[in-house]
Amino acid sequence: MSSTDPKALLPAAIAQRVSSLSFLNRRAIAVVDASGLGESERSGLEQAIRDILIERDDVDEVRVAMTAERKGLTIIAIGSGKGGVGKSTLTANLAIALSRKGRKVGLVDADIYGPSQPVILGNQGEKPVAHDEKLVPVASRFGVPVLSMGHLVEPGRAIAWRGPMAAGALTQLFEAHWGDAEVLLVDLPPGTGDVQLTMLQKFKPAGAVIVSTPQDLALIDAARAGQLFDQAGVPVIGLVENMSGYACPHCGEHSDPFGQGGVEQAAGRLELPFLGRIPLDLAIRQGSDRGDPPAASDEAVARPFIDIADRLDAWISARS
Ligand SMILES: Nc1ncnc2c1ncn2[C@@H]1O[C@H](COP(=O)(O)OP(=O)(O)OP(=O)(O)O)[C@@H](O)[C@H]1O
Numbered sequence: 160m161s162s163t164d165p166k167a168l169l170p171a172a173i174a175q176r177v178s179s180l181s182f183l184n185r186r187a188i189a190v191v192d193a194s195g196l197g198e199s200e201r202s203g204l205e206q207a208i209r210d211i212l213i214e215r216d217d218v219d220e221v222r223v224a225m226t227a228e229r230k231g232l233t234i235i236a237i238g239s240g241k242g243g244v245g246k247s248t249l250t251a252n253l254a255i256a257l258s259r260k261g262r263k264v265g266l267v268d269a270d271i272y273g274p275s276q277p278v279i280l281g282n283q284g285e286k287p288v289a290h291d292e293k294l295v296p297v298a299s300r301f302g303v304p305v306l307s308m309g310h311l312v313e314p315g316r317a318i319a320w321r322g323p324m325a326a327g328a329l330t331q332l333f334e335a336h337w338g339d340a341e342v343l344l345v346d347l348p349p350g351t352g353d354v355q356l357t358m359l360q361k362f363k364p365a366g367a368v369i370v371s372t373p374q375d376l377a378l379i380d381a382a383r384a385g386q387l388f389d390q391a392g393v394p395v396i397g398l399v400e401n402m403s404g405y406a407c408p409h410c411g412e413h414s415d416p417f418g419q420g421g422v423e424q425a426a427g428r429l430e431l432p433f434l435g436r437i438p439l440d441l442a443i444r445q446g447s448d449r450g451d452p453p454a455a456s457d458e459a460v461a462r463p464f465i466d467i468a469d470r471l472d473a474w475i476s477a478r479s
Pocket residue numbers: 239241242243244245246247248249270273275349401402403437438439440441443444445447448
């Protein structure tokens with residue numbers, strides 16, 4: 160190795176980001192200051208350094224340490240004012256769609272009294288292992304690791320839990336080995352009670368998505384959910400309309416069992432972004448029930464989830 164600064168081996172644009180570069184036992188070790196870089200710039204820079212250094216005859220292995228104050232996990236809560244509006248379905252499918260776009264996504268099923276993610280993600284019955292007293296999330300076939308009370312207790316068992324026990328369990332789900340996940344989507348319990356508020360304060364998300372069906376009653380509850388996020392100081396990223404419009408698979412006739420467009424109008428009134436609508440589609444329910452979420456497919460049924468994930472992805476990029 161020459162006596163000049165080894166950083167000179169790198170192009171100037173890259174070298175200015177490298178705080179130190181050393182070579183030891185055929186190993187190159189680069190410490191890189193990635194402050195202010197977005198996720199894709201970070202990984203591009205890291206890859207460029209690897210590519211250049213591994214080409215050298217005296218290097219078999221390249222280690223790159225990115226030292227930027229990594230903002231850590233971006234936690235995004237998916238909430239709803241009332242149950243049964245499709246919050247869990249949306250959370251799972253958004254996680255999959257984001258993962259297909261290259262984001263490293265984990266999923267916390269915080270709906271501890273009615274966990275449904277193990278069924279939707281097709282890993283029901285699997286148990287997370289603990290390592291260093293922290294849980295290791297359960298892998299799914301879709302590249303999205305998940306932790307859910309459904310993985311820890313028999314179905315229905317958590318229902319009888321009192322507040323502190325539930326809070327303790329939730330803490331374990333959040334403070335787990337999330338590894339290189341950059342985004343954690345959280346399937347919140349439905350409603351706007353103390354449990355939700357406490358949770359939002361303890362594991363404060365960077366933003367929240369509110370899902371609602373277009374009926375008036377659901378919309379009133381969705382507005383209440385918006386207030387809850389406000390109270391907790393969590394910005395609302397936008398609203399999603401689920402079960403919006405139904406195309407009969409037999410006759411093709413289009414109907415609107417819950418109305419249509421109500422959520423977009425409500426978003427306008429509340430001055431919140433509207434992220435998109437998902438139709439009422441039998442294939443969505445059937446896919447979710449058999450652990451085959453629609454966003455993982457290349458069929459048209461994936462499209463609405465992918466479109467909403469694109470908007471969420473842009474929001475995530477804009478803040479990093
Ligand atoms: N767009 C849709 N088309 C058809 N079925 C749907 C759609 N969205 C959700 N469902 C179905 O509706 C039911 C409720 O959805 P989901 O469990 O996602 O709602 P939730 O808001 O999370 O409910 P809970 O409050 O009970 O957790 C599920 O059977 C799901 O498969």
